[in-house]
Amino acid sequence: MTEGNFVDYTKVHLESGRGGKGSTHLHREKYLEKGGPDGGDGGRGGHIILKGNENLWTLYHFKYKRHFKAEQGGNGSKQRRTGHDGEDVIIELxxxxxxxxxxxxEQIHEILEHDKEYIICEGGMGGRGNWHFKSSTNQTPRYAQPGTEGEEVDVTFELKILADVGLVGFPNAGKSTLLSVLTAAKPKIANYEFTTLxxxxxxxxxxxxxxxxMADIPGLIEGAAEGKGLGHRFLRHIERNSTLLFLIPADADDIAGEYDILVNELRKYNPEMLDKERFIAISKSxxxxxxxxxxxxxxxxERGAFNGADYMFISSVSQYQLQQLKDRLWGMLND
Incomplete structure (x- = not known):
């Protein structure tokens, strides 16, 4: 997955189908001039349906398509025939x-289950045909109901990554290098800040x-909770990680101080994130x-750094203690 293909935020316009018109047909056949009303009902307009798909990882398929409109319901016809229902539009997320x-x-819905469907825009109801309105005083009604309008809404799709372990650290802490060594992922790696966007x-x-x-997330800076740097675009992705791996380089001026800043940003953004399992890896060892x-x-x-959280020294380049790191993370995930 390349950086350019990772889309995690998009706005789309959704419009369900209008219901079909009811028919005003009057029955006619040989030797029967006035057979009475037999106009059928209109069909339902198509729904806009959201569906979870565990095989999708990004919102890239919305990069060039932002408008979705469902089919209109068919009109009713003679012999009380109901018009066809409009075809639904299923949007996979x-x-x-x-x-x-x-x-x-306002949050409308959250996609968390594979193949589960949710109707976000209901199609309009089909109008009733004229045979519904026949009575003793009006035996040949020449009117029927039009179909109702469909629903229309502008929505925002915002992806929060579902990963077991989220890498948290300042820019250029070695997160992308660690991911490239532990997995088959090929993130962009360079010796400057915000290489990962x-x-x-x-x-x-x-x-x-x-x-x-494991998720390598863009680097965090002080003030990210107020939107500085990549701000909330970074922070929302670690809300779903069950375990947080803090990565702090061994050449940092103050290892414990960097950790405190990172934890403070998480606290300001969402205090509940501090309830997650935490582990600290001192990189570039x-x-x-x-x-x-x-x-x-x-x-x-001596300083009681990391507030009791465990840590270890690692090196992605020499692969020092990487197997022990995987053992520790696996134990935390399955504790």
């Missing part, structure tokens, strides 16, 4: 998509052919020798 009203911002997903292979999903690594460990332990 990846799991984890939030549907909001574009005008009010869109989330990347990778499947981590574990022992006995077991797997879990191939730059450290054993003596320096031990000195950093003693300093962190």
């Amino acid at each position: 990846p799991l984890g998509t939030v549907v909001r009203n574009s005008e009010t911002g 869109k989330p990347n997903l990778g499947i981590v292979e574990y022992r006995d052919f077991q797997t879990f999903v 191939d730059m450290l020798d054993e003596e320096l690594m031990e000195a950093i460990r003693e300093d962190l332990d």
